[in-house]
Amino acid sequence: MALKLSFSIFSHVGFKRYLARASLAILTTLGVLGHVAGMYEVPYIDQIENLLYDTRVRLTAPGGTDDRIVIVAIDEASLQAHGHWPFTREKFADMMNNLWDYGTAVVAFDVLFAERDESADVDLLRVLAEQEGDEAFRQKLDAFEPLIDRDRLFAESMQNGPTILGYYFDSNEETAFETGQLPFPGFELHESMMESVYLPRGAGFSSTLPVLMDSAYTAGFINNPLIDPDGVVRRTPLLHEFELGVYESLSLATAATFMNDISIPVFVDASTWMGDYPPLEGLEIAGTGARIPIDPQGAVLVPFRGPAGSFPYVSIGEVISGTVEDPGVFDGRIALIGGTAPGMEDLRTTPFGSIYPGVEVHANVIAGILDNSFRWEPAYTAAAEMITVAAFGLLSALLLPLLSPVISTLVTAVLGLAALAVNFYMWDVVQHVLPLAMTLYTLFAIYTINMLFGYFFETRSRSHMDSLFGQYVPPDLVKEMSRDPENYSLASQKRELSVLFTDIRGFTTISEGLDAGELSDLMDEYLTPMTRIVHESLGTIDKYIGDAVMAFWGAPVFHPHHADQAVGAGMAMLEALDELNVDFQKKGWPEIKIGVGINTGMMSVGNMGSKFRKAYTVLGDAVNLGSRLEGITKMYGVSFVVSEDTAHSAGRFVYRELDKVRVKGKDHGVTILEPLGLEEEVDPEVIDRARQFKHFLFLYRSQEWGPAEEMLHKLLENEPDCFLYKLYLDRIAHFRENPPGEDWDGVFTFQTK
CATH class of the missing domain: 1.20.58 (Methane Monooxygenase Hydroxylase; Chain G, domain 1)
Incomplete structure (x- = not known):
């Protein structure tokens, strides 16, 4: 099937x-x-892809607040309270001491300390000592200067707990320089691996002062060279290469320190079976065994928790002054120090908008490492x-x-x-x-x-199709034919079809009683609904022959139930005529009656005619019979006659057999019938009378004139004006006086068309 x-x-x-x-x-x-x-x-595909990615990030972000990481914000309030940026290292020392007192587990800086914090007061005293030549004062100054060295104070405060400092790499060889001190690399690469490892490569760096780096637990780079071309931060590198050393990002270093663990690179030997597949495919947290998937550039997709504010914020000014409202917020947590003030130029564009603190990007990555919740794009x-x-x-x-x-x-x-x-x-x-x-x-x-x-x-x-068939078939049929034009043509072909003829009775008398304008209007109002009925039943108008209509079903679009369609159209025409006559009466026009004849059989259909004029039409004996059937409707006093082939094909309808006839030019008799309607709609009494009449025809053809005549009289009791019954009474009377002979086949022969 x-x-x-x-x-x-x-x-x-x-x-x-x-x-x-x-x-x-x-x-x-x-x-x-x-x-x-x-x-x-x-x-524009990349832009659309980014838009779809950002939409998925926003729709699936878990939301809520992750209190494991507290952002110590260098905000506008702290700048107003403690002076311009950068703050003195003494203030940072106070901040560190307070954070350790609050029970902070790890302190990480999204801040660069590349320059010394020089004291202007000490410099002035040293100049005065030199000018005065006071050697004793200068010696005392040398002895006391370490006590007021702010960098040293800051460095000493770091030693009370694990502190992670920040630095950045510069990948531009033309502008790169080296300043400060780098931490030890996480691991080193062999020169042979450089062609297959695609980590960001630094040409220089700007790092923290040695005095601070020596006191810190470790450090991580804070720059992101992998921001997308549209300026949106979607991924960030966890690893960066510099002179064969591979260094950790601030986020990775902070998370590993918090977990009191180390990250181990995961390599795969793909040289023999995966071509250019990068050998470095992940990082593993040694103690937990959790694997962080990274892309060929050592980066992860930032696992955004939600919009800005997905982590608790505390102003750095409150921490420096020791006025934090709830110090317990830091207990056992990571304190991440970074700028949020607009003037510090550390606001980023992310899938959640264009004002997103860079320090919170680090916080999201740290949380992702702690939860091992990274989505990834493998090679x-x-x-x-x-x-x-x-x-x-x-x-x-x-x-x-x-x-x-x-x-x-x-x-x-x-x-x-x-x-x-x-x-x-x-x-x-x-x-x-x-x-x-x-x-x-x-x-x-x-x-x-x-x-x-x-x-x-x-x-x-x-x-x-419209140029070929538009004048013959309805627009809906033309539309259907246009879907497969190869199956439709005007070429002549043999096909079983059903053909219908209608004709107005007494049209000559009607036309003589109307002027030309009225006659034209009457024909227009008559032919329009008749044509519409043909079209609605998927028929094809062949031609108008004066007051007659010729139509057929089954071509150019084949339909297996073309006989049903034709008989249904004929019934609809007779029903429409009743409504038309009501309107005609109002206009003073004469009532019209029509005869309908239908035959089904093999016909030639196609574009036929001469070189001067052609028409899409049907020809053949079956067509001629259809025309004869319409002509003999008035002989039997009925409006609708079909052949036995049509009745057999259109089995949905109930029929009354009328006769067996031999039309002019034919040798064989044809059973003709009158359609009464759809079986489910016809009155049972009407069906019963049709059956009785069929029995009458059996008696009639058996030349049992007495019983046949008696049955006709019984039928006339219910239908005293029935022309058909009176017709057969006359025939019986004729045959009694002129017996048809024992070899009579019961067929009535018409001598005229």
Whole structure:
């Protein structure tokens, strides 16, 4: 059943049109795969991808406040309370001492201390001592100067607990220089690995004073060379290479210190089977075994908890002065010192907006390390994206050309939702960030190609079909034909069809009683609803022959139930005529009556005529019989006559058999019947009388004139004005005087058309 349905749809669409659409869609998919493979770039895709990434970050951020990390903010209030930036190291020493008193576990600085904090008072005293030549005073000054050395005071305060300092690397060889002292690298690389390790590489650095670095637990770099081209911070490196040494970021160093552990690089030997696959694929926290996935550049996607303010903030001024309202907020926590004041130029753009403190970016990364909650883009992400694009692209490329526009829209929407579901599963469950833009772009592009192709093709086809069949068939039928024009032509062919003829009785008398204008109006009001009925039943108007209408069903669009359609149209015409006569009476026009004849059989259909004029019409004996049937309706006093072939094909209706006739020019008799209506709508008494009349015909053809006549009289009791019954009474009287002979076949022969 499924194969049969598929074949039917495929043949309807047409192989050539399907192949054109599918090929164009497959080429589009291949073009998208070229972008994914890095062969070229499709404009604006990166921007769309970033937008989709930012949206997913915002929608899935856990929210809430993580109180394990407290941000000690260098804010506007602290600048007003303690003077301009930078503060003296003495103030930082006071801050450190208070933080240790509060029970802080780790203190980390998103701040650079590259210069000494020189005391202007000491410098002035030394100048005076030199000028006066007071050697004793100078010796005392040398003895007391260490006691008022602010850098030393700050350094000594660090030694009371684990302190992480900040520094940064400069990757620009033209501007880079080296100042300060670097911490020991986390690990070192061999020169042979430099071609396959893609960590950010420093050409120089600006680090902390040696006196401070020597007192600190360790240090981490605070710069981020991996900000996206649109200026948004989405990822940040945990590792940085400098002269074969690999250094930890402030976030990594702080988290490892807080966990009292170290990070170990995870290498994979991929040289023999994965080509350029980077050997460094992660970091492992030694004590817990938790693995931090990193990309080829040693970076992680920042696991944003939410918008700015997702961590508790305390003003640095309050910590320096020891006036923190709730010191318990620091107990056992990480204190992260960084600038939040606008003038300190440490505000970043993130998926949550353009005003996001850089220090809170570090806090998010630290929390991600503590929770091991990083989403990641491994080196095989491009391959995974190619598989996804190819799968959805080929599925839509092969499927959409088979479907109507509405179904194509629904299927594309379903495929889009499926792509979103797969992507969200990878994002939320597997923690794998699979690019989404190119998959959606592929679906949209293939959908658009099919819609545009269908629109232009259908417009052209509809115009062509309209020029061929527009004058014969209704617009809806032309639209259906335009979907598959290869199956329709004006060429003549043999086909079983049903043909209908109607004619106004006494039209000559009617036309003589009306002037030309009234006659034209009457014909217009009569032919319009008749034509509409033909069109609504999917019939084809062959021609108007004066007051007569000729129509047929089953061509140019084949329908297996064309006989049902034709009989239904004939019944509808008679019903419409009753309403028309009411309007005609109001206008003073004469009442009109029509005869309807229908036959079903093999006919020649096509564009026929001469070189000067052609028409799409039907020809053949079956057509001629249909015309004869309309002509003999008045002979039996009925409005509607069909042949036995039509009645057999249109089995939904109830019929009354009228006679067996031999029309002029034919040797064989044909059973003719009168349609009474749909079986479920006809009165049971009417059906019963039709059965009685059929029994009468049996008696009549058996030449049992007495019983036949008796049955007719019984039928006349219920229908005293029935012309048909009186017709047969006259025939019986005739045959009694002129017996037809023993070889009579019961067929009545008409000598005229």
